[in-house]
Amino acid sequence: MAAKYVILPCNGLDKEAGCLARELALKMAAAMDGEIICPVLYQTAPSRYASLLQEGNLIVIDGCATRCASRIAANNNLKISRKITMAEEAKKRDYNPGPDWRLGAGAAAFVEDVWRSWQPVFMEQGAGRASEENTGLFAGPVEYAIHRHDKFIFRVPLEGFYFNENDCWVQVEGNRGRVGISDYLQQNLSDITFVTPPDPGTEVEQFGEMGTIESAKAVYELVSPVTGRVVAINEAVLEAPELINENPYEKGWIAELELTNFEADREFLLDGRRYLEVLKEKVADFNAGK
Amino acid sequence: MAETTFMGVPRDKITWAPVIDYTRCNYCLECAKFCPHQVYEIREEEPRLIVANPNNCVVFCRACAKTCGPDAISFPEKSRVLETIKALRQQEGGK
Ligand code: SF4
Ligand code: SF4
Numbered sequence: 001m002a003a004k005y006v007i008l009p010c011n012g013l014d015k016e017a018g019c020l021a022r023e024l025a026l027k028m029a030a031a032m033d034g035e036i037i038c039p040v041l042y043q044t045a046p047s048r049y050a051s052l053l054q055e056g057n058l059i060v061i062d063g064c065a066t067r068c069a070s071r072i073a074a075n076n077n078l079k080i081s082r083k084i085t086m087a088e089e090a091k092k093r094d095y096n097p098g099p100d101w102r103l104g105a106g107a108a109a110f111v112e113d114v115w116r117s118w119q120p121v122f123m124e125q126g127a128g129r130a131s132e133e134n135t136g137l138f139a140g141p142v143e144y145a146i147h148r149h150d151k152f153i154f155r156v157p158l159e160g161f162y163f164n165e166n167d168c169w170v171q172v173e174g175n176r177g178r179v180g181i182s183d184y185l186q187q188n189l190s191d192i193t194f195v196t197p198p199d200p201g202t203e204v205e206q207f208g209e210m211g212t213i214e215s216a217k218a219v220y221e222l223v224s225p226v227t228g229r230v231v232a233i234n235e236a237v238l239e240a241p242e243l244i245n246e247n248p249y250e251k252g253w254i255a256e257l258e259l260t261n262f263e264a265d266r267e268f269l270l271d272g273r274r275y276l277e278v279l280k281e282k283v284a285d286f287n288a289g290k
Numbered sequence: 291m292a293e294t295t296f297m298g299v300p301r302d303k304i305t306w307a308p309v310i311d312y313t314r315c316n317y318c319l320e321c322a323k324f325c326p327h328q329v330y331e332i333r334e335e336e337p338r339l340i341v342a343n344p345n346n347c348v349v350f351c352r353a354c355a356k357t358c359g360p361d362a363i364s365f366p367e368k369s370r371v372l373e374t375i376k377a378l379r380q381q382e383g384g385k
Contacts, residue, residue: 083379165348205369207350219357220353221355
């Protein structure tokens, strides 16, 4: 039995990206026996959709980076199971959405292609996925250093973790590395509502994009500390992004990579002790800047 | 407050900062609201938004671009910036 989906598209009718979101929503609803939430009506009469939202997995389709649909979901504390952004899908396919509402010549083919690439994801989710247990390789940190500031406590693992100055870490075991965000970044973002890890198989470069993290405050692009190929993502974090808030170094890891250039990458990374110094400065600067 | 070095290299030698495409920008100011490092400055006259403090921008951060609806923000090419940093570090180390 396929999972039931509820689709919340962006309502940006003044821009092509918004109209594309709507087109995709219609296609998905028809193909997967899903229901569409009207973003305008939802904001004036949310109760109308309450039972739908309780039953189904919520898919949010944003048009452009303004992310109206995501924001509606975040403002109403809705749990999002998948998210698609048309502007990003367009970038991947070299499609240029126009500045106004008119659908471009290739729009229908573009939407069809986006749907085709996402379809397997939903089919798989409906079928349920066996989660691979490989916690054995990566043991949790043995020892944390602690930096206190007012009522905040920042933790940094001292052994086995390397950081970049963008507050992302890698834990290395042989040629495998797990990546995630630091306690400092996690606390800055506060409640994390959604994680988009890189797709398995993606080649990530050191300091390249390693997915995004969202909180009610902002979307944050993660900066990869290492070069490698994504071999696994943390499914648990997709289901429960709050794991990152609970413990960003253990349950809150984001992706696992096969490292391809670690000896060279390491030159640009900080070990726990040095990162702790950087963190202290950041905390001090952050408070001075306020 | 800006960091004065990044990965051991003086920050002002690294050309990493957002570039605004004014033909696309609609002055929604989401980017300026988002960035906590005073990189952007909002002004009375045109253009109403400028990158006033490029050296405050955190090297390899691109976060504000994600908030820009019209996709008006771009950054220098990462690999070239990394090359510069590598070269500068070697100079330092070679001294
Ligand atoms: S977010 Fe984009 S459109 Fe808005 S002010 Fe900044 S550059 Fe301009
Ligand atoms: S890239 Fe990051 S640090 Fe630089 S201006 Fe944007 S948000 Fe601020």
